Amino acid sequence: MMSDTHDPLFQPHSLGALTLPNRIVMPPMTRSRASQPDDVPNELMAEYYAQRASAGLIVSEGTWISPLGKGYAWTPGIHTPAQVAGWRKVTAAVHEAGGRIFAQLWHVGRLSHVSLLDGHAPVSSSAIPAHGVNVFVADQDGKPGFVQASHPRALKVEEIHAIVDEFRQAARNAMAAGFDGVELHAANGYLVNQFIDSEANNRTDEYGGSLENRLRFLGEVTQALIEGTASKDRVGIRLAPLTTLNGCVDADPETTYAAAAKLLGELGVGYIHIAEADWDDAPHMPAAFKQRLREVYRGTLIYAGKYTAERAQAALNEGWADLIAFGRPFVANPDLPERLRAGATLNPHDRDTLFGGGARGLTDYPALAARAA
Template structure:
């Protein structure tokens, strides 16, 4: 077993003004525990995140920036004063536990249902429905039920500008709530991704057609987040170059996402968070592509997608990754860094408690010390 001093996962890292004690990131994971009515973050969520404060960096679950950006039941927002106050409970708990946390800012675009939007149609780059894609809605028994994503309408240019403003205000709200920074969810088929990928964008104006035009919204939102947070180092962007989740497909993803990384490097955001496909038979992301992203983007690169401790160490040694995110393992292992450091057995997560519910499957997974006792 490698010692913590020789294992690159446990080397400190400077992310802008933040000093991370290790290279382990807890990535955003939807857990759907926000208080109702109002989708307000709560004390249970604060406990959950604080339990995981030994991560080098925590990125919160996706938090919607405006009512039309909401896509799943019981997900928290960062739009109302009550939501901002709720998130302050979370950030305070994480900071008191010695951690660092960014807010993931989220607009789902077409991946929503009229029942979640007070009867309004979802909005997107184009009026193209995500066929065969389900979103979860609240059932009368308090459990998630699934419904086909509703037919969206295309945004006008004026509405696109208004959403850029919504992102800027959400970043301000995140800083007021005590977050250390924000991450834009530009992956997995959500609104920004719906502009980037050629298969989801059939616009003929300045936001569609050419690659430059399809990346325009990404660039404008990234700049707005820098303005809203007050610093480039406080902004990260999550991209998913090869995933085709939720019906978003690009005709030439390596060219598209190399250009996106170059653009984000020119804007100067603090990090790019790459979500690799992590399901069976998923498209493989070639090392050459990762090395190309490293070449065009000078900032911090985070990778997520079924990484083991061994794969993470190899990625850091090879130099195309700076930080590694472990998703599902963090669900059931609040002390994941210590388990990775010691080679301890990992708890398995309970799939039935991932979305919605109470403390069961959220805050009741035992750490190593409790198990030993």
């Protein structure tokens, strides 16, 4: 293991007014632990995030911006006073532990189920169902399970404008809750992604057809988040150019996402967070494409996708990444930066406790010091 002096993972990085002490990011990961019945962030979640405050930056789990934006059971929202107050407990705990945290703002679009939406159909860019895609719900007895996403309806133009307003208000709510900034979830097949990708959008108005039109919603929401936070630097955008996750596919993703990155650069956002496909036999993201994104977007670039310390160091040294996000390792290793620094063995995570439940599999993973004791 190289020394901190030469290890790029442990060099500071400036993100607007924030100084990150290292280049290690905890990315958004759904854990479904919000208090019921109103999906309110709680003390257990505050403990979970505070345990991981040694990350250079934490991005919260996806938090839905409005009732129609919810797609999974027991996930937190950020649109009621109680939810904002709950998130304030989380941000206070993270800041007290010396950390920095952005809220990931989420509208799932078509990736939902009528049982989560008071009987309403999910909404999307188009009335195209996400065939074979399951969402996490609870039955009448409160038992968790996965069901096929319901058939969506296409949003009217005035409804699109209303959702842009909801994102602006969610950004204001996030700042009121004490977050250091917000990240737009524009990846993994959720609503913004449903406008961007050609095979999920068959609109014939100003929000569909041409690449410029398909990127219009992304641009409008991003501008709303800049207004809601009153700062370009406090806005990040998560994109997933090649993942085809949850049924979103683009006919020419390199062209589409280079244009998206160029647009975000023109808007001046603080960072773009690239989710690389990380499953077996996933499409490879070519180095030339990563360099192309760097050329059209000069802000901070975060990459996530099964990175090891060695792959992360190489990415930083090659210059196409500024920060590296480690997802699953952060689930089971609250002190992940220390473990990476020491070259220590990582705790494995328990798949059965990822979604729903209590402290087990959330806050009970041992840190190095506790394990040694």
